[in-house]
Amino acid sequence: MLTTVTISAAIATTVFIVMFVLTLAGILTWVERKQSAIMQDRIGANRARILGLRLWGLFHIIADAVKMFTKEDFIPNTKHRFLFSLAPVLSLFFALLTFAVIPFGHQITIAGYLIPLQVASVNVGILFIFAMMSVAVYGVVLAGWSSNNNYALLGGIRASAQMISYEITIGLTLVGIIMIFQTLSLMEIVKAQGRLLFGVLPAWGIFYQPVGFLLFMIAGIAENKRIPFDIPEGESEIIGFFLEYSSMKFGMFMFADFIETVLIASLLTTFFFGGWQVPYLADTGFVFPWGGRWDLNVWLVEGMRVISFIVKVCLFCWLLMLIRWTLPRFRFDQLMNLGWKVLLPLSLANTIVTAAIVLWLD
């Protein structure tokens, strides 16, 4: 039922999530340089300044963007000029589209309408995420194929091999989550995590599925194609599927990487760390398991939930950066071994054990 309120709510949620994701991804380009510097006892990017103002190098985000946009946009001698231009757009597009089903808050009531804080409240959100993640590989493969360059092609092939292998693990670990929460809707999954486990522990996914969390995180980083799993890029060997890309087309690939970092962080938050849930916060305010109550305004509760989601996502982004700047990269055969011989059997075992326990408890 389309009314002014629902349409404007849809637009508002879309704008919010797009702004949130793009801003966070933009800041991550700066965080990556700054955090790695601090981890390595360096200072990091701090020279860009406007009117004597440095702000710890935050202007480097703008400087990078200006640099990317003003560089020469070179297209190699290829028969697939259209695909060449399409590939980075696909990468960015599908990474962004996945955010449509991620709930960043519970719901608000405006003029009698109940508006869920989620762009698309579909009841098969998990399937949608699988679909988008599977399609995302096209951007990479097309980039490698249309570049008319053997190294880029090799990078694209490696990327498809890697992403397809690790998608299976992602899918299988989420089967455990689906079985426990008995739903495919992300909003329902997050709502179910507001309950309490043993009376005190928030019923977050990580307490049900610790192994699943670990596997999902590893596979998620692999999907992200960043350093421990940067086989498609392979700086020391083949320079990657975006070898022929320059200017903002390369920038889009790079930006898609950061958006995927935010995506993996959001998915980890949604599935395993209670999404927008604040521990012990019900719709009317805090209800503590030891008997206390603290009633709060509805809007305050909703605001705290949105902030809780954002904080969790930021923490996971930090963790993913930490991992990216700590671990050495895998070799291609090690990557395939890990994917098929370790993660796949483990996620299968996780699924079977979870199924058995769910069946036993029923």
Place this chain on the structure above:
Amino acid sequence: MTTRTVHVVNVSARRRALNFWERIYLPEVLRGLWVTGRHFCVNMWRHTLRAIGIKSVPPGAVTYQYPDERRPAAERLRSLHRLTQRPDGTPRCVACMMCETVCPAFCIKIVAEEVSDPNIEKRPKSFDIDIGRCVFCGYCVEACPEDAIRMDTGITELGSYSRRSMVLDIDTLLSLKPAAQNQGKPVDFLQKRLVS
């Protein structure tokens, strides 16, 4: 009959086999994350404290922001040469050619002339050092019997836009001061030479 000892290198003994916990990789990953995470937290804490004005904590980074701040140079650092002067301002150099002879890079060129003073007899008419060729070995300083040449100006930024300006003449070399009197001077020196 002599016996020869053949050294057999046991490669597998040198390369220790990984134990179970190392093979499953995860504890080692956590150990690595602990190290880098600790560095992050400690440095972040120090940066924050210094940013709010508590300067007694050690700095969070080992960086020198080079053009703005310089590393303190060791006193024995061999930097740009200078020629020393007598109390009356004439060069101590007696044009004995020891430095020119010992120089492995052939970067010193002295033209001598006679002096009427019987205690000195000779002095340099011109004394050129091509710092574009100099290898900063310090042999000239060691060879000099008169303590006329030293490498204590503390000037290490010697870049220039022309080879010609890399050749320093006697007036420039005499005008240079030891590093102790040269605080903040290196950049001035560089800019003067770039203009000329």
